[in-house]
Amino acid sequence: MIIRPAIPSDAPGIAAIWNDVILNTSVTFTTETKTTEGLIEDIESRGHGFQVAEDQGQLIGFATYSAFRGGPGYAHTKEHSIQLAPEARGQGAGRALMSALEHAARQEGVHSLWAGVSGENPDGVAFHSAIGFEQVARLPQVGFKFGRWMDLVLMQKFLDLSR
Template identity: 45%
Template sequence: MGTIVRSAGREDIPAILAIYNDAVLNTTAIWNETPSDLAGRTAWFEERVAAGFPVLVAEEDGAVLGYATYGPFRPHEGYRHTAELSIYVRADTRGRGIGKALMGALVSTATERGVHVLVGGIEAGNEGSVRLHAAFGFEMGAVLPQVGAKFGRWLDLLFMYRVLSDEPPKPPRGR
């Protein structure tokens, strides 16, 4: 049986939590230094779903191997057509195409839902993530040097982006 990408349910939150906390504790993919707990990840999940954002999981043989989502790029109305994505893969399954499966599904979902631009904020030294984004047509946007710190070193933030549609936005109602 191959990898299945599907919408996450509440039953997937413990697996999502484990993947998230591993990234917090062992990688520079997430710049948080404090692990989350089940209540925190549950609140995060419920907020995402209530706001209409997808939370996807990649599963093989009933085991969640990774998750992906997108959410607001910035809180201001002018950015409402842009979303920032996140993809995390369980440490023991990296390099097996799980990230590619999640990215493909996430790009498709964002396109179907009318997202104009997807943005990835990546630790500039994360070559695997840079390659994954590039393989899906993301372009280099900007590098912000030393804007983060973790594990006793400065981190550079690389923004990569992909324009999903050339369709211009409809003006807000009443304008």
């Protein structure tokens, strides 16, 4: 398995993984699928803040971060997304992706990373807990998808150990 920064030609593979999650799971509350063009823009603008996992030439997952909220006061706080192809889960790709993403974030001066995890995704909560994220809030019924309301679990990890 190789972990590396995403490049524009990864966009179709990223879209395939992400859109499957969007269309078929409650892991994310969004219903808007990702486009190759939009992902190319994200890859080009985020640099090392967009990492992919590749196994035998196949894209098996990605992790990226973006602004937590607008405004200069939030510049050192990022929210991340991580998704794996079903066959890659439980094989260490998630941990490897997050390690690379955290390294890139530290290099950029990010103080903390946030994860917004669906309350219907206990595996996602467990994964983030196992890699050092702490649950700081549970927002009841803030997401709506598949005809039902869902909770959002907010988790945070401080990257700047001098806090």
